[in-house]
Amino acid sequence: MPANTDQQAALRIASGRKPFVEPLRLGERLKEIRLSNQWTLEDVSQRTGLARSTLSKIENNQISPTFTAVQKLINGLGIDLPQLLTPPKVQTRTMGRRDLTRQGEGERHPTPTYEHELLSCELAQKRMIPFKTIVRARSFEEFSEWVRHDGEEFLMVLEGEIRLYTEFYEPLQLSRGDSIYFDSDMGHALVSVSEDDAVVLSVCTRGDAV
């Protein structure tokens, strides 16, 4: 063995890097994912556009897929790299929580303009905040300023008709069944325009990351 090699090995070790290109357990991983979804090679071929034979060889570590191939894989299978790489992936199981809220049984928070009913408020530590709102406001002037909060908001009209004012757009008229998704740090405000007060369902993300 040429001295050169030892040199490099020494350097490599000294630099605290992984020995070398690791065994590439990508094949096993792929197979695992495939089987756990009960996909056949043909299924995966359809989804990814890669040949059945190619997939077989990848799974058996007979070839090292091209990066475009990897891309086709992650696109086609709807997974992301981490998922492909992390070996067995023991999920952090925050499993099995649930929180039921019967119609009208939420926690009420009245304000002059809105009457909120918080849903699923037994559950702490959740990543979304759902609430039903009766929109009392009838004109934009009733708001002293824009409503805004970090994150994103999804909203669907359950009853009546509303007008949605937003900071950067023209007002929008929404009827029952219409829905909208928007960045909630953009100023927004709702008013009822129907005979009766409108009712909307909103779901906000919790601003705090991850």
Add this chain to the structure above:
Amino acid sequence: MPANTDQQAALRIASGRKPFVEPLRLGERLKEIRLSNQWTLEDVSQRTGLARSTLSKIENNQISPTFTAVQKLINGLGIDLPQLLTPPKVQTRTMGRRDLTRQGEGERHPTPTYEHELLSCELAQKRMIPFKTIVRARSFEEFSEWVRHDGEEFLMVLEGEIRLYTEFYEPLQLSRGDSIYFDSDMGHALVSVSEDDAVVLSVCTRGDAV
């Protein structure tokens, strides 16, 4: 193919991923990293064991590196995949996006058990995935296996009545206006128990960090 698969496919599409292989901006990214460290191609060659020429071609998108090559890159440069993939720095300080979906105008994804209508699917990169579902299933047996996916789910019954089966609890009967929040990696399945097919609104979190 199990119903679960269609579920996931629908979710995948909803999550705003690009349909197929994107332009592969990996070259630009590599160059960016290299320059920001003031490395020459030769330096990188030393570190990674890849030929200078190869590196040049990768940076100019003239070839799609083999996965082993990519591994050598991430090992040699001491970076991780995400770093290599995150598009050239576009930190989404997104503000003021919005996406309106009128009643019935969502993207339909029928499955044997559910008929999904994805809402706000114009908007990519969002943290929640809202969709309306007509629950066709009438009995638990129609599901070949539990539906499950990373993250959390909020659900409200819009019309009809459903029974919610979950892996760890007794089935729950939900009527119009009732809502529930649960960890969606707990197996779950919905069936209609009303005269007509029930309709529910669901909002899922996107599990994957980016």
Add this chain to the structure above:
DNA sequence: AAACTCTGTTTCCAATAGTGAACCGACCCA
């Protein structure tokens, strides 16, 4: 300027990835 050096690109070729077709069980089903 010529000679040298340091950079990144291009060329050419050997090595290897990707493909369709053939092949091989295993499992129906009559």
Add this chain to the structure above:
DNA sequence: TGGGTCGGTTCACTATTGGAAACAGAGTTT
């Protein structure tokens, strides 16, 4: 038993990658 299908592997061939060396451009030095 003799077809049929279905899932996966292997084969033969083509397309593409990866490496050594040659090339090209921009400074430096003399």
